[in-house]
Amino acid sequence: MIEQIAFSPLIPWPVFIGLACASIAVIAFAAWRKMTGSVLRFVAFLGLLLALANPVVLRQERDALTDIVILVVDETASQTLSDRRLQTEQAEAKIEAQVAQLSNTELHRVTLQDASDDRGSLLLTRVADAMADIPQGRLAGVILLSDGQIHDAGLVPDLPAPLxxxxxxxxxxxxxxxxxxxxxxxxILDEEITLTLAIEDQGAVPQGLPQVSPLIVSIDGGEDIVLQMPVGRSVQVPLTLPHGGMNVLQFSVPMVEGELTDRNNSAVIQINGVRDRLRVLLVSGEPHNGERTWRNLLKSDPSVDLVHFTILRPPEKQDGVPTSELSLIPFPTRELFLDKIDDFDLIIFDRYKLRGILQPSYLENIARYVEDGGAVLFSAGPDFASADSLYRSSLSRIIPVQPTGRVIEQGYVPQISNLGSRHPVTQGLGGVASSVDAPPNWGRWFRQIELSALSGQVIMTGVDDKPLLVLDRVGEGRVAVLGSDHAWLWSRGVEGGGPQLELLRRLAHWMMKEPELEEETLSATVQGSTITVLRRSLTDDPQNLTVTAPDGTTRTETFAKASPGRFEATITGEDMGLYRLQAGDHEAVVVLGPAAPREFENTIATDTLLAGAVRPTRGMVKRLSDETPDIRLVSQGRLAGGRGWIGITPRNAYTTLSSSTAPVIPMWGWLAILMGWISFVWIREGRR
Known part of the structure; x- marks a missing residue:
């Protein structure tokens, strides 16, 4: 039971203050004029004001509340280094024992875990969350067990107690x-790029440590390249990307004896390799409706440099026109097919036939160009089935089909073969019917060159399932034969048209070896902590997936069929870093988060980042490597720490269970006192 004096005025406080001021003024005037009885009248006025203030006795029954000490235990990954975990456990046990011995005090323990999105140690955010769960009037102190490496130093909460x-x-x-x-x-592919890297030593670096370290570089998990790199300064490392698409570059330095961890000794970079400009040579045998289709397609691609020639006047043409009046330039055969043929990424022969312009040596050089890694596309017209066909030359050794000499002139809807439903050039091509037996909803073509497939892959068929589009790999290069010159009908919308631009675009980019159009590939994408692995294959056997985690452990996963030729596997990554994937002879690498998590960017324990939060609360920083400090009680506002101890502030919080009031003197008592005093003053002054 707590009792205390309180006031419950009978009149509003402003009126009370006004009466008090008026009384003081009257008494002061009387004293200044030296009027008799001024002191007695002052006492009477004072008694009247005291009666109007109505003093009461306030009685409260209170229940004392315990003070709360918040203990935040840092359990992030950097706390596993060296003996930090043991230090934390020992300090935690001692703090719990000491707080348990304090009267009216309880310990509220919370932990800090690694952020799921690699935001690092959000220690002060965790403190603010813990404070939100308790009344601020009961908080006696906050104790942090941490290495001080935090990533939210600017989010300092408003602390009413020492930190x-x-x-x-x-x-x-x-x-x-x-x-x-x-x-x-x-x-850009085949162009040297420069990356800037640095090796840094932090903390109490031992004397005599070598100032040169090996730098190990690998691309897509391939063969290691070892360079020598100085320690302590930035170095530019030149590299050339080996292929288009995403290149995963891993850099690492060996672990040195005595350092805390090797988790920050590596870095992974993903660089997208792009071609500078794709150079395409389009040679048209004669003007026709489909010629503009090829030109529009290639000119619409900003990454393509197109060189286009149409043979308008072959050498055998005798029309009597004087040479001086001809405005056409001669076909630069030697420059194109001997001197500069290797500068082109793709050569397209559009309805071209042997006309005496390309000598046998030129054609032989084209075959060599393909075998060395070039690409040639034959868009066949009636001339391909004639005696002047390019097949009747040395190019026959790279052409995967043989013309029978027959030109089929009838309407048909191009079909995607069973193999074509898996091939990236034709897989999912717009307009494919959902039913296998139903034809695609495309317009018809009206001409097909009858071909006999000798090698390669038939991905589209025409009349009576005869080969229409055939792809093949020859040596290091690629060859494609389109057995019709009526693809342009789709672009004109004849009978509804079809995906002509998409088909030709995919075909051209497959020939130029774009990575996303490869038939046999293994690739992966990352979203959060989930890795989705895609295996594209022309067979039904994608083989099992072997996954090598950043810590070197391996596991085997099974692919699930997503669509014809596409198989997927989903992996949940437990650790951040580089994952190596292998399915048969195909390998891929993928990075889950950074190679070194943010938690390991800086590993040396420091109080610098938390000094701005500790100092204003008059708290202390103590190293556990010295000793775990004792806990003492200190008054509010005093320095909360000293040699070998830290302090917490008792808050003396309570809850009121009940309260009551009673007047110090009842009203009739005040009336009797005032009347008695007034009578005394009157009698005394009357006698005078």
Missing amino acids: HLLLTGSPSDWDRKLRVENAPAFA
Whole structure:
């Protein structure tokens, strides 16, 4: 039971204050005029004001509340280094024991875990969350068990009690890390790029440590390249990307004896390799309706440089026109097919036939160009079935089909073959019917060159399932034969048209070896902590997937069929870093998060980041490598710590169970006192 004096005025406080001021003024005037009885009248006025203030006795029954000490235990990944976990456990046990011995005090323990999205140690955010769960009037102190490496130093909560940092780690700790300072997101193939890297030593670095370290570089998990790199300064590393599409570059330095961890000794960069300009040579045998289709397609692609020639006047043409009046340029056969043929990524022969322009040596050089890695597309017209067909030349050794000499002139709807439903050039091509037996909803073509497939892959068929589009790999290069010159009917919308531009675009890019159109590939994408692996294959056996995690452990996963020729597997990554994937002879690498999580970017224990939060609360920073400090009680506002101890502030919080009031003197008592005093004053002055 708590009793205390309170006031419950009978009149509003402003009126009360006004009466008090008026009374003081009257008494002061009387005293100034030296009027008799001024003091007695002052006492009477004072008694009247006291009666109007109505003093009461306030009685409260209170229940004392315990003070709360918040203990935040950092359990992030960096706390597993060295003996920090042991230091934390020992300090935690001692703090719990000491708080248990304090009267009217309880310990509220919370933990800090790694952020799921690699945001690092959000220690102060965790403190704010813990404070939101308790009344601020009961908070006696906050104790942090951490290495001080936090990533939300700017989010300091408003603390009404001391904040203490008990720092794990040792003053002798040191670590080496690899940092990427500059790396492009895109790079042009076959052109050298420069990346800026630095090797840094942090903490108490031992004397005599070598200042040169090997730098191990690998691309897509391939063969390692070892370079020598100085420690402590930025170095530019030149590299050339080996292929188009995404290239995964891994850099690492060996772990040195004594350093805290090797988790920050590596870095992974993903750079998209793009071609500078794709150079295409289009040779048209004679003007026709489909010629503009090829030209429009290739000119619409900003990454393509197109060189187009149409043979308008072959050598055998005798029309009597004087040479001086001819405005056409001669066909630069030698420059194109001997001197500069290797500068082109793709050559397209559109309804071209042997007309004496290309000598046998030129045709032989084209075959050599394909075998060395070039690409040739034959868009066949009636001339391909004639005696002047390009097949009747040395190019026959790279052409995967043989013309029978028959030209089929009838309407038909192009079909995608069973193999074509798996091939990336024709897989999912717009307009394919959902039923296998139903024809695609495309317009008809009206001419097909009858071909006999000798090798390669037939991905589209025409009349009576005869080969219409055939692809083949010859040596290092690629060859395609389109057995019709009526693809342009789709672009004109004849009978509804069809996906002509998409088909030709895919075909051209497959021939130019774009990675996304490869038939046999293994690739992966990352979303959050989930890795989706795609296996594209022309067979029904995608083989099992072997996954190698960043820590070197392996596991086997099974693919599930997503569509014809497409198989998927989903992996949940437990650790951040580089994952190696293998299915048969195909390999791929993928990065889940950074190679070194943010938690390991800086590993040396420090109080610098938390100093701005500890200092204003008059708290302390103590190293656990010295000792775990004792806990004492200190008054509000005093320095909460000293040698070997830290302080918490008792808050004396309580809840009121009941309360009551009673007047100090009842009203009739005040009336009797005032009347008695007034009578005394009147009698005394009357006698005078």
